[in-house]
Amino acid sequence: MPLSLYLLAMAVFAMGTSEFMLAGLLPDLAADLDVAVGTAGTLTSAFAVGMVVGAPLVAALARNWPRRSSLAGFILAFAAAHGVGAVTSSFPVLFATRVVAALAYAGFLAVALTAAATLVPASRKGRALAVLLSGTTVATIAGVPGGSALGAVLGWRAAFWAVAALCLPAALCVVKAVPAGRAMEEAPGGPGLRAELAQLARRPLLLVMLLGALVNAATFGSFTFLAPVVTDTAGLGELWISVALVLFGAGSLVGITVAGRLSDRRPGLIVAVGGPLLLIGWPALAVLVHEPVILFALVFMQGALSFALGSTLITRVLYEAAEAPTMAGAYATAALNVGAAVGPLIAATALSTPAGNLGPLWASGLMVAIALLIVLPFRAVVTAGRSAEALR
Structure with missing residues (x-):
């Protein structure tokens, strides 16, 4: 894999730390801004909505932008949004900064995913995606628990400042290492924007996008509210939240690493094995939450299975969107x-x-059950080399 x-x-890693760290900061943040924990949890959804809207919009705009400067610009905008979020005492303003940060991250990730696919042979997209998204899993291991611990000691605002500071060396590394070309220059004579958008009418692409969304919804739904499960339900101390987050992150790194080696050649195997295990794991976690050893073991397992299955499905999106070379990442x-x-x-x-x-665990x-029911009649869509023809 290239440097x-x-x-x-x-x-x-720097930007993903922010995406996930709210899971450990919600109780403190909600109390400081005088809102319910459930209301504070909508900050995660605000971030995600900004990314959903921003990914295709910014990717379309960035088709002819210099890749290196646009990536660095997205990172700096992300850092600025966190600076504003760290000083505000208004929940609506904080909500708005999460949307702005999400737009910046969406632009970065959409361009970076497309770039990653062009930096490796076409048959190794899964490996490239695994390397790129390993930054997210390392964030859940180190950045997110670190943010949670920092929030517990110095308050949630310190965690926001830390993310802003992390972005600065990340921007410098991008400027130093990423080629300066434009996306369209790497696909000369390729399809126009209208033709790339038309790929969204293909059922195989829509199906793998839906499956990836469902698995990720399950992951974020429980991960966002993991802190009250550890403290209020399991009755453990606040610092055990960081332990749970580290274990989830370690599991996610294991899962995405394994999936990266199999998702190009054997995606069906990951879905067939990982899907049922993931389905069993969430209710098992709810039933056995009062047993600390089992609780933490299941948190690790669910992190591994969630990211193995989720990253495999997202890799299938890149394969199914091969005819949209500048929009596949979006x-x-x-x-x-x-x-x-x-x-x-x-x-x-x-x-x-x-x-x-x-409730979030159930x-x-x-x-996950809905995702598995959907995939059953369309198993070929996650089988490498056959999905494009299976549903045409």
């Missing part, structure tokens, strides 16, 4: 973040059910 791919992953980003937007909203609603803090299980 520039790993440096892009470093930038994803479609993958949108699929990821439709789930990230919907999942916490469904989970927040589940908090008001008799299940209480365990809701995640239901979303």
Whole structure:
């Protein structure tokens, strides 16, 4: 894998830390801004909505922009939004900064995903995506628990300042290492924007986007409200939140690494094995939450399975969108973040059910079940080399 791919992953680490860190900051943030925890959880959805909208919009605009300067610009805009968020005392203003930050991250990720696919042979898109998204998994291991611990000691605002500071060296690395060309220059004679957008009418592409969104919704739904499960339901101390987040992140790194080696050649195997295990894991976590050892073991397992299955489905989006060379990354980003937007909203609603803090875990299980029911009649769509023809 080329060095520039790993440096892009470093930038994803800096920005991904912010995307996930609210899971450990929600109780403190909600109390400081005088809102309910469920209301504070909508900040995750605001971020995801901004990414869903921003990914295709910014990718379309950036087709003719210099890749290196646009990536660096997105990172700096992301940092500025966090600076504003760190000083505000208004929840609506904080909400708005999350949307702005999401637009910047969406632009970055859409361009970076497309760039990653061009930096490697066509048959290794899954490996390239795994390297790029490993920045997110490292964020869940180090950045997110670090942000949670920093928030517990110095308050949630310190975590926002830390993210802004992390973005600065990431921007410098991108400037130093990423080629300066434009996306359209790498696909001379390729399809126009209208033709690339027309790919969204293809059923195979829509199906893998839907499946990826459902799995990611399950992941974000439970991850966003993991903190109250650890403290209020399991009865553990606040610092155990960081332990849970580290274990989830470690699992996600294992899952995405394994998937990166299999998703190009054996995606069906990951779905067939990982899907049912993921389905069992969420309700098992809800039932066994009062057993700390089992709780943390399941958190690790769910992190691994969620990212293995999710990254495999997103890799299929890149394959199915091969005829949209400058927009494929935007479609993958949108699929990821439709789930990230919907999942916490469904989970927040589940908090008001008799299940209480365990409601998001049951809701995640239901979303995975729906994904598996959808994929059953269309198994060929996740089989490498056959999906494009299976549903035409």
